[in-house]
Amino acid sequence: MTTETKATERRLSPAVLVGGTFALTTLLSIVLHVGEILFTDHDPHAPEGPIATIESVALVGGIGLVIALAIAVPLSRDPQRAKVGAIVLGALAIVTLPVFWSGAPATFGASAAWLGGLARGSHPQTGPARGFAIAGLVIAILEIVATIFGGTASQLLT
Template sequence: MSAVTTAGRTDRGLPAPMLVGGAFVLSTVANVAFQTGDILFTDNDPHRQDGPISSIVSISVVGGLALAVALAVALPLMRSPAGAKVGAIVLGALALVAVPFFWSGAPAVFGATAAWLAGLARGGQPQSGAARAFGVIGIVVAILGVVAVFAGNLAAILS
């Protein structure tokens, strides 16, 4: 599916706040909710090594920090097309580097923000070249990050 553009703006897709916020909610917040469910609905010791309490702390810190970094990079750079290109490349690269930390939602947040700056969000200025490629990579990483969070937690629940 390709985006339709009118006067240089993308007409389809999610608005940028919903794209980035949704990635954060569906990865970081959902993972914290799964860990909270482990505390509330199981008889497992929540203080065990790598248990839900330590997981909630690490997920919240890393995921929140990723959101803060992504917005700190994106908000000043989104004002100009050249800045948006640089931001899309930087955040797309951060999404790839952060893949080992998928449990925190960091790759999903970085990837969604890269997609926004690449013009893949509604109302965005479509970019070309490396910026567009990193935006596409970013949205793929974001989707895979959300799937990994849900699949991993559902596998843990079912086992």
């Protein structure tokens, strides 16, 4: 008699991984700046003030989400194409790091992690695709931490 134990898989679904990352970076940043307008006496119309920041975060972060989903959704159905998508999205996460304030690198990174096999129901990849998936996940996590703690701290200290 053989007994087979199946390990419980604890991975996020692709929707939660990518959507949650977008919410915890781009949307949270927007909410923090709306709070700055509502609860401080800072000039919202100052050059690099809250309104300008909200506009740029929404634009760049939104474009990042659209591009990430336009690449990831069609490629996720085929493991070979997903491998290429993980590399492309992981590279985009790295290349867009200068605009980290927008949340776009985190969204690209989460999408790379999805296609690289780190999300529930995705095909595990190997080689460079796996490396870019892990790098993308690290970027997403670091950016979430930076947005939550850095954004919140900057709002409390001003």
